[in-house]
Amino acid sequence: MSPLNLGTYAANTWCPGCGNFAILNAIKTVLSELNAEGVPLENIVLVSGIGCHAKIVDYLNVNSFYSLHGRVTPAAEGIKLAKPGIKVIGFAGDGDAYGEGLEHLIFAAKRNIDITMIIHNNRVYxxxxxxxxxxxxLGFKGRSTPGGTKELPLNPLELMLASGASFLARGTSHGAELLKQVFKAAILHKGFSLVDVLQVCFTYFNMYEYYDKHVYELKGHDPQDRQQALSKIREWDYNADSPIALGVFYKKEIPTFEQNFLGREKKAAETDAKINAFLKASS
Ligand SMILES: Cc1ncc(C[n+]2csc(CCOP(=O)(O)OP(=O)(O)O)c2C)c(N)n1
Ligand SMILES: [Mg+2]
Incomplete structure (x- = not known):
């Protein structure tokens, strides 16, 4: 299959070596494949926030919506509810999704709305x-913490599992093949899916060698088993020598928010129609 030309006229302004290039390439391949398999591109909408990651929608010739920082999830949810037949893919930064937008993410997972969230987790603004x-x-030295942070990091996948997410995966920006696989599986999953991508920020937090030494792909893991998922998600405890599992941790088919919501709307409309017919007949 020859990949679709999904490029745009926009000049790319990511730093050389940025992990976002791998995410862009992987999603281009997946969208091309989905298109070849019968999903029209006009049935796909991309949503992004504000941050380096957000520019990804500038570089993809697919319908998209540039939302606010921290508001990728509610924008994606609104689009999905307005047009349940389309695939909505949100691209958010770790600051965007796990900081300012965290509450939205928890509730989207809780209601199992059928959107895919791809988190460009470079662990820095x-x-x-x-x-x-x-x-x-802990100890990260950045522009706002020259003496190093004094707090432990959040484990976003653990939080998402506890919130009710029905598909959870992790990839890295230098494991291109795995990234394509997990993106595709997440997009095809019916329900709330989230892929946490350990993305290298070449300029402010280059973890390239560290990730290369510590990551491994899940093998023989049962993603239907919530306990196994939790223990694999918790395995990376942020200590220096801790292994970091990649792949699909959890996958469960449960009713989606739009199925429940629109099903109820349909029932309500049917009841209204019955009442109206009764009133008409008896007037
Ligand atoms: C409502 C709002 N809050 C804060 C900001 C400022 N702001 C813009 S980008 C950004 C950080 C982006 O970090 P992240 O989401 O991790 O994306 P990255 O640039 O690392 O890809 C912040 C705090 C903003 N533009 N709007
Ligand atoms: Mg970031």
Whole structure:
């Protein structure tokens, strides 16, 4: 299959070596494949926030919506509810999704709305030049923490599992093949899916060698098993030598928010129609 030309006229302004290039390439391949498999591109909408990651929608010739910082999730949810037949893919930074937008993410997971969230988790505020985020490690020295952070990082996948997310995965920006696989599986999953991408920020937090030494792909893991998922998600405890599992941690088919919501709307409309017919007949 020859990949679609999904490029745009926009000049790319990411730093050389930025992990966002891998995310862009992976999503381009996945969108091309989905298109070849029968999903029209006009049935896909991309949503982004504000940050380096957000520029990804400038570089993809697919319908998209540039939202506010921290508001990728509610914008994606609104689009999905207005047009349930389309695939909505949100691209958010770790600052965007796990900081300012965290509450939205928890509730989207809780209601299992069928959107895909791809988190460019570089563990730093890239665009605003290097402040710490909820996933920065203890002691991280950035523009706002020259003496190092004094707090432990959040484990976003553990929080998402507890919130009710029905698909959870992790990739890195230098494991291109795995990234494509988990993006595709997440997009095809019916329900709330989130892929946490350990993305290298070449300028402010270059973890390239560290990730290369510590990551491994899940093998023989049962993603239907919530306990197994939790223990694999918790395995990376942010200590220096801790292994970091990659792949699909959790996957469960449960009714989606739009199925429940629109099903109820349909029932309400049917009841209204019955009442109206009764009133008409008896007047
Ligand atoms: C409502 C709002 N809050 C804060 C900001 C400032 N701001 C813009 S980008 C950004 C950080 C982006 O970090 P992240 O989401 O991790 O994305 P990255 O640049 O690392 O890809 C912040 C705090 C803003 N533009 N709007
Ligand atoms: Mg970031």
């Amino acid at each position: 890239g665009l605003t030049t290097g402040q710490y985020t909820p996933t920065s490690p």
